[in-house]
Amino acid sequence: LTENEAGELSTQAHERRNGSGGSGQTAFSLVMPPPAPRCPTPVRRQSHFKGRSEGRIWRPTTRKDVQAILKAAEIYNEAGLRQKGERSGPLGSVALDVLRLFVNLIDYRTGRLEPAISTIMDRLGRSRDTIVRALKNLRTHGFIDWLRRYEPTGNEGRGPQVQQASNAYRLSLPEKARQFLGRFGKATPLPDDLAAEQEARAADLAAYRKSLPLDELALFEAGDNSLGRALAALGNAVKKRESDKQTESLSHLYLKGGT
Template identity: 65%
Template sequence: MFESLEAVLAGAPAERERTPVRRNSRAAGRCEGVFWRRTDRQEVRRIVLAARRYELASKEHGARNGPLGGVAIELLELFANLVDFRTGRLDPSIETLMRHLRRSRDAIVRALKALRSHGFLDWLRRYVPTGNEGRGPQVQQTSNAYRLSLPARARQFLGRFGINPPLPDDHVQAEAERAAEMEAHKASLPMDELALFEVGDNPLGQALAHLGRSLKLRESAKRTESQSSFIKDREE
């Protein structure tokens, strides 16, 4: 069972401003089990082909690029070569992406955001222990865990290539077990983390997470008030 973000961060330094870790980051090695999923070369090729056709079909007349942009297509092709088909593992650093594509950090970051906003990519922010002793930061940011996906609005551009062949029984069973694990993991998350998990780390997800935290604090305050009233009544 996967721990909630609060439990994961329990060992982090109390002085939050001294910890160079971005919000909603999760402990590397503990969060990827239900995020990464097994894939194959054919599925990855479908995602890349769909992105290319989506880019062309959605480009406005006279525009140089479509909604994704050329760097995003290059990045998706690179991801297709880096992903581990057996496990779905995909976690290159920004520096690795820059080195392979010979693009600037800003160009890579913009491409990542475009792929995510159009449904071809998702990621989890992660942190690892620094190994430091003393009062310094005990954790630090590490590379994101990425996951490729094929959005429904892009699948239509694949035609017959978008039709998946029948899956073997063992694959169906594995997917069913993974789906059950995913549901169990989601059920263990508090409302604020569930919002970020379902919607993503975007303005809508942040707004829903803020609402979830407010509701959680309100419920906690009600329970505290109820317990105080019960103790007071018994004393009287």
Template identity: 55%
Template sequence: MFAALGTVMTGLTGRRTHAPIHRQSKPAGQCEATIWRGTTRRDTRQIVLAARRYEIAMKPPGKRTGPLGAVALEVLELLANLVDYRTGRLEPSLDTMMRKLRRSRDAVVRALKALRDHGFVDWLRRFVPTDNEGSKGPQVRQASNAYRLAMPAKARACLGRYGEAPPLPEDREQATAERAAALEAYSASLSIEDVLSSIEDTRMRDSLTRFRLNMLKKRESVERTESGPESIYKEERTPLFGSLTRPCGGSGPH
């Protein structure tokens, strides 16, 4: 059950410490990336539901329990409640599970083994160093396992339609479309002043207002510049020497 630290720290210290830790234990803080994955509340709930249906579907005739057992279902639900959805971090100690479930150590250990045998849970054993310096090297102690929840294929098949996302009802789809159309129409009806007044950040609102005023001034300047050639053209068409008609009663050149 136990192995010398030298069998699991080969290449780390170069010497044996003979500290009693479980086989294949990994240094805590360096191995979790291989087992922890981000998840969601829906995925963890699906795993628990699949385990319950799997327990019923696989129960042998005449037996009171299935291949997992009641304690295993309790342990699985506890792990689903403790997992960090963003990172997948899940590392409760046996003492924590015993205290929360009010079960014996042997019952929790057997439940974990059943969950692992049927593919619902996997874990890595870990160790951490201590401040004690032994005669044969630095001392370490066993740490809590790093756990990961999983959905075995047989259990997913037991879910049936419960394993699929339910479609949206027709009235909800229509309500969603109508709400989106109303929001779009409302946004189109807003003026720039309305948009600026809705900004709560005073500094940002003032900056955008100044920017808008500057843009308006530049636009007016461009419009005045573009109107210049038209006025010049009109002045060129104006006669320079007055009217070309003869004065009344006078004689003009022939």
């Protein structure tokens, strides 16, 4: 408003207030503009713009380092289960599955690790609430940390301009779990029954690998990254070639039998 317009509004409000003989609240509201409608933004607090803040949480790492974190978490969970008589240990089986998935997804060169909750749900076949609880458990015990992020929606005009993006995660080895690893990151000797359990788990994992088609095996081994997707595409090509060969062989046998 200009000074003249503001003066006119003030004069009108004063005249109406005097003419009403009341408190003036009703008359004053007639000349005040309505409050601007609030436009909620679907972004959680302490979220950072995607692509600008990951340097504070991602660090280059190695396969040996992340495997040491996983090994320490497994032993830490087993030790807590034995001490307190818990059914699932301080971390829980789902949290360990999430950690194993992260070990396969992380980019060693940059430390990049940013799977969406929906991706974790699909890969592990678990509900959203179960995955969220597992992530919180891992964070509480110091095995992971994350950075909330948001990104533009690309909407033009009305509507939210930003939306929540996937978290940026970091794997870490808490001091209370480091004690379960020997020198140079090697695990301390395990009790016989725990060693047998881990051998059985390794056998199950090997059987699971054998059951996967080539494209899914590539993603499982290399992770959902550029290398994994390239290997998956190669696996699909191999599968198609083998399928074409089988179809061609069957057609040849059919024609030969018909003659």
